[in-house]
Amino acid sequence: MKYFTNFLFVFLFVNVSFSQNNYEYVGAIKLNDSSLITYQIKFVEKNGEIKGYSLTDVGGLHETKSNLYGKYNAIEKFIEFKEKDIVYTKSPIVQEDFCFVNFKSSKFKLGNSKITGKFKGLFSDNTQCINGDILLSTKEKMEKRIAKVQKIISKTKKIPDSLKERSNIVKIMDSVNMNILRDKQVLSVFSKSKNIRIEIFDGGKLDGDKVTLKYNGNTLLRNFETKKDRKSIPLTLVNKKNTFILTADNVGSMSTNTAVIEIFVDNSKIKALTNLNKGEQTQIDFYLKD
Template identity: 40%
Template sequence: MSGYGQQQDILDAPYKYLGVIKLNDTSFISYKLAFEEKDGLIQGYSITDAGGPHETKSNIKGSYDSKEKLLVLNEYDIVYTKSPITELDFCLVNFQGRLRALKKGKPFSGNFKGVYPDGKPCLDGQIIMSPLAKVEKRAEKADKLIQKSKKFSQKIKDNVSARTTLDTLSMSVVKKDENLNVFAKTRQVTISIYDAGKVDNDRINLYIDGKLLLKDYAIAKDKKEIPITINDAQVIVKVEAINEGTSAPNTVKVEINDGQRLISTRTSLKTGDHASLTLLKQ
């Protein structure tokens, strides 16, 4: 299997779900799933707290028995996280429950068991998931109702969009003073920076472990590739915004390729702000 948790984006995966994790203390955390299924085996990834301060991407594996209508999903590997804690502290979701028809895009829910990487139990709870396509349709319907309603001012209509909120949840963004911990499979890593949208003269300083590598660099459409060797416990890559171009804010698409998987994120900064990525050998 190709492994959507490694080389492809959530928009490319055959099966995409959006929902929440409900913990036993009644708190809710956003949860996304993207995976492929082949001969009953599942491979893909999950994203917990998308867009939040503890956003974490994990690889998942499992199975689907179409006769028994049984879905099994297990998180097993941390790809990246914004949480400032060690990988051993992560509680991994292990789910087993009923799914009526995987290929017909049915919702599913049920209880999950949380385990640490060493197999010891942690938090348990419930996951409630809906196919992403159906969530998007409901968001588009809600936007149309808001636009047609006379109860809302034009200012509110211009600033409220359920679909835009969904789009925000679909992309990893590192903002002011945030740090994204990326777990690399190898010590040889290539970082690529570029403008994935309209080139608008965004300029940055790029630091590697505190040393200025790129000064007043203009982000272009073409990728700027930077090879990095993780010799020590970690390597810290810091992006500092020099300006906000012709269209604020300053945005830079960043890709980290360790030869086994491609991790994509984006910085979104105002002038003078900075964000970091910490590369750790897994």
């Protein structure tokens, strides 16, 4: 019994310790022209080193995921992090023209409810672009606020049930956080490796959705019906820019043509969901980094 108790204590302690090193903040960045852009960061802190990623314009037409690196000093309450390298983007802007967030704060403690302050925007060559403010809260605190508001909405008698369903904040937030690939939209993915992999499958109820996949002008799959089982497709980046096109061949028995696409590149995974009508197509451009 004593050994079991000791084991349980160690098990819980280790799990708590690891969980304390993972952090996720959500909110927005405010540019100098007063425009607001949704912003999220997720990172792991280990021995003062920060590593993770950021998401800008979440759910928007210019959604971008970038790698995040930084440092944290608990004693001095100092944190700094910066975006470096784009993982993927829906923006037509080339990587060299992206403005990366660089942030420092000397009054911060990890686990606090907010990350606020001025950030400096820098291009990849460290020349200045646009500055602004970071306004972030922990994801847990944001979820509690959402649940509280949703509870108020569900209890009120002044709002019809049909409108309550359309006003479900939890569902709205879930849809915003989903990486949706729509008609005529281009997702740009950047890779250091020539070898990547795509997996495609139906993540919901099977309804007979069929797609055609082309890569650099060559047909990989024609009229392919997505199933629960994943179809794995290895790709080799033979050019600086390589184009993958998915076309919806039909609309299944439920709503639009949807397929889950997972892209495995440089030891990371990008998950997306297509949302297309018959004949519509979405495009993924893979750029091989120098």
